[in-house]
Amino acid sequence: MVLVAPSILSADFSKLGEEIKAVEMAGADWIHIDVMDGHFVPNLTIGPVVVKSIRKTTSLPFDVHLMISNPEKYIERFVDAGADILTVHIETVENPLEVINKIRDLGCKAGLTLNPDTPFKRISEFVSEVDLVLIMTVYPGFSGQKFKEEMIPKISEARKKIDSIRRDIYLEVDGGINDKTSILAKNAGADVLVAGNHVFKNKNYEKAISLLKKH
């Protein structure tokens, strides 16, 4: 069954700990944490200090999505703060293998992602070296955007590549996931769905998460 990773970017930050506990109770598999630097993307969000403090609230894996320039400078700090998976954008790294190995050497899982306008071939050769491939179905920066259906072939391409490697590599999809677009993403081969607004803007978190796992 597909895994669901609620993105806390859509949560109520005045009670972040409670929000995380609530989605855990509601059936979340991972907690997706969106880190933005106001440089690679036009928004500012969470840093390692907050990650460390929310680490106490749950034992669910922390799936940390780094939307920051020069991510290699901050890897240790996010791992020390409690990240279980650290995903970097191909657009932000000069030497992807070096960054991936640095993350894995620290005992963390490494993920690689790309913007909607970046073709899959930019990451293809590195897929065998990572634990997770993330396909963005919105331009990174904000929650609550519309799922870009034109990314479906890219999800399928990633699925094919992962299947050809025959190793456990997660295929995650992020942006505009709801009870309808989740079906498109799953049919294309996704096995982890990130969901911000669909979960946190719904009164019933359990229902919202179970809808994504259905079909």
Ligand code: DX5
């Ligand atoms: C976008 C972030 C996403 C986003 C998901 O930059 O990486 O994780 O917050 O939110 P929704 O599901 O509302 O599109």
Ligand code: ZN
């Ligand atoms: Zn994200």
